[in-house]
Amino acid sequence: MSENYTNNFLKEVEEKVEEGHWVKMCMQCGVCAGSCPFGPHWAHPPQEIFMMIRAGKREEVLTSDSMWMCTSCYNCVVRCPRKLPITHIMHGLANYAHRLGIAPKGQPTEHFATLFWNNLAETGRVNELKLSLGIYFRDGFSQGIKNAMAMQSVGLGMLKAKRLNPFELFAPHGVKDKSGFHAMLKKAREIEDRRKPIA
Amino acid sequence: MAKKTYSFYPGCSSQTKASSFNYLTSTKSMCNLLDIELKEVPDWNCCGASIGYAEGGELPRITLSARNIALSEQANPGMDMVATCAACWLSTRESKERMDHNTQMRNDANEALKEAGLVYQGTQNVRHMAEVLVEDFGFDELKKGVKNPLRDLKIAGYVGCQTNRPFGLAGESFENPVYLDNIIEAMGGEAVPYDQKVTCCGGALAFSEPEKSQEQIKNIIESAYDHGAEMIVTPCPLCQANVEIYQGEINKRYGTKFNIPVTYYSQLITVAYGGSAQDAGLDSQLIRASKLEEIAKK
Numbered sequence: 407m408s409e410n411y412t413n414n415f416l417k418e419v420e421e422k423v424e425e426g427h428w429v430k431m432c433m434q435c436g437v438c439a440g441s442c443p444f445g446p447h448w449a450h451p452p453q454e455i456f457m458m459i460r461a462g463k464r465e466e467v468l469t470s471d472s473m474w475m476c477t478s479c480y481n482c483v484v485r486c487p488r489k490l491p492i493t494h495i496m497h498g499l500a501n502y503a504h505r506l507g508i509a510p511k512g513q514p515t516e517h518f519a520t521l522f523w524n525n526l527a528e529t530g531r532v533n534e535l536k537l538s539l540g541i542y543f544r545d546g547f548s549q550g551i552k553n554a555m556a557m558q559s560v561g562l563g564m565l566k567a568k569r570l571n572p573f574e575l576f577a578p579h580g581v582k583d584k585s586g587f588h589a590m591l592k593k594a595r596e597i598e599d600r601r602k603p604i605a
Numbered sequence: 606m607a608k609k610t611y612s613f614y615p616g617c618s619s620q621t622k623a624s625s626f627n628y629l630t631s632t633k634s635m636c637n638l639l640d641i642e643l644k645e646v647p648d649w650n651c652c653g654a655s656i657g658y659a660e661g662g663e664l665p666r667i668t669l670s671a672r673n674i675a676l677s678e679q680a681n682p683g684m685d686m687v688a689t690c691a692a693c694w695l696s697t698r699e700s701k702e703r704m705d706h707n708t709q710m711r712n713d714a715n716e717a718l719k720e721a722g723l724v725y726q727g728t729q730n731v732r733h734m735a736e737v738l739v740e741d742f743g744f745d746e747l748k749k750g751v752k753n754p755l756r757d758l759k760i761a762g763y764v765g766c767q768t769n770r771p772f773g774l775a776g777e778s779f780e781n782p783v784y785l786d787n788i789i790e791a792m793g794g795e796a797v798p799y800d801q802k803v804t805c806c807g808g809a810l811a812f813s814e815p816e817k818s819q820e821q822i823k824n825i826i827e828s829a830y831d832h833g834a835e836m837i838v839t840p841c842p843l844c845q846a847n848v849e850i851y852q853g854e855i856n857k858r859y860g861t862k863f864n865i866p867v868t869y870y871s872q873l874i875t876v877a878y879g880g881s882a883q884d885a886g887l888d889s890q891l892i893r894a895s896k897l898e899e900i901a902k903k
Contacts, residue, residue, distance in 0.1 A: 424658075424662075424663045443804065443805040443807070443821055444810070444814075444817055447814075447817055475810075475814075475817075477766075477805050477807055477808040477809070477810050477818075478655030478656070478766070478767070478808055478809070479766040479767075479770065479805035479808065480766060480767070480770035480771045481766070481770060481805070483770065483771045484770045484771055484773075484779045485779075491771075493655075493771075497655075497658035497659075498658075498663070500658065500659055501658050501659055501660075501661075501662050501663075504659045504660065505662070514813040514814060515656075515659075515809075515810060515813040515814065516659055517813065518656065518809065518812050518813035519656045519657070519658065519659035519660060519809075519813075520659055520660040522654070522656050522657060522660075522809070523653070523657050523659065523660035523661045524660065526617075526650075526651040526653065526657070526669075527661075530650040530651065531617045531620070531650060531651050532617040532618075532651050532654075534617070534618070534623055534624055541812055541813075559853060560850055560851075560853065560854075560891075563850075563891045564624065564850070564891065567627075567888075567889045567890065567891055568622050568626055568888075568889050569622065569623065569624050569625070569626050569627065569889055569891075570622065570624070571621070571622035571623070574622075579617070579620050579621075579623075581648050581649070581650050582648050583648055583721060586720060586721030586722060586723075587650060587672070587721060589720035589721065590668060590672060590717050590718060590720045590721040591665055591668065591669075591717070592720070593716065593717040593719075593720045594664045594665040594668040594713075594714070594717035595662075595664075595665055597664055597713045597716060597717060598662050598663060598664040598665060601664070601713070
């Protein structure tokens with residue numbers, strides 16, 4: 407009987423989402439919505455997402471592309487009268503949807519963010535050349551060539567300005583202690599999965 | 606003033622031939638001229654930036670910074686850890702705050718760090734280079750070393766997001782921070798007032814959402830031009846790259862004729878302190894900062 411009165415999704419967010427315990431503190435003033443640089447592109451601004459969580463709209467929240475619009479500018483965070491760490495809650499929701507595998511299909515920021523993490527996790531440092539190529543070639547080889555051609559003036563400019571290194575493809579920057587670095591990340595992931603298991 | 610020494614975390618974009626190589630070049634020159642010694646954190650790794658969250662999650666992301674701080678504490682004890690990149694500074698400082706305020710987070714991070722034979726203690730302050738300039742030197746002190754004032758150079762100080770929010774520099778307002786303008790003025794330049802000083806450039810979403818980000822960037826540049834700026838200066842490598850690199854794309858998309866140089870505060874200071882254009886890394890601009898190059902000592 408009591409389940410009828412318990413909002414399970416709010417509880418789920420509090421337990422599984424980074425900084426999710428703050429969601430109940432939102433007082434629905436809407437300052438975050440008005441402060442967001444990508445505000446016009448959000449289906450649901452943070453204020454609405456918070457209310458939807460409290461209303462138990464699990465599917466609608468987690469499959470939304472809203473939180474993927476966060477540019478991490480922290481404007482909402484510094485203006486929020488209740489001091490909610492909104493940027494991190496948005497990141498946390500995006501991460502949770504990503505872990506559950508229910509983020510919108512082909513979401514470009516999900517793709518880029520995943521590429522970025524895997525890129526840095528490989529050597530310990532970001533390989534900017536591989537990262538750019540990864541973006542251009544996300545939709546296959548021929549589209550990749552087209553994308554790269556469209557951006558070639560930028561690429562050549564960077565090369566000429568000594569701000570892009572073609573050798574990053576073969577001899578990338580990275581940490582020396584790769585085994586320690588990889589073991590550390592593996593352990594951190596294990597602990598995270600233990601603390602916030604995906605059902 | 607006596608020599609100052611800091612534990613230096615340059616970050617991925619400030620490596621040889623990476624996208625903000627010119628930031629590293631000019632930072633090194635500026636520090637020489639200001640009698641600052643930078644001791645690089647040995648074997649540092651990426652901070653995860655603000656886009657690492659989707660795949661990285663919370664603890665793995667925080668552990669990245671824990672490793673850097675642990676390495677800094679081990680190699681450079683008693684020093685402040687200083688980053689030049691806005692995202693590096695923010696991620697590291699944020700991670701430190703989480704670990705210092707949450708014992709479980711700290712213990713979990715240390716359990717992971719043990720795999721790399723390291724331990725996080727939380728003994729060092731994590732600071733941005735702009736804080737060093739403003740707090741450890743101050744504008745009057747900075748002004749004293751100017752040999753080659755940036756006369757008649759109208760500059761839009763573009764502070765952007767991550768050196769400004771959520772932490773910012775002590776005593777500054779989030780809506781209208783003035784430290785960058787004060788640095789410009791201390792170097793003899795003219796800081797133009799304009800209304801897009803803290804507008805977001807789109808950050809990492811310039812890659813994944815180019816149209817939306819370029820609209821942001823267009824507004825920033827347009828406002829700088831409209832208020833008479835000849836150059837934009839910033840403390841953030843991603844702001845610099847986004848605002849400089851995409852001007853051609855924006856011109857195609859909007860029919861504008863943008864061609865405004867975007868430099869770092871460290872390049873201004875290097876030139877004003879008598880360094881050459883090369884010392885200031887000005888040969889690595891996509892859009893040449895011709896007026897600053899002319900002022901620079903030949």
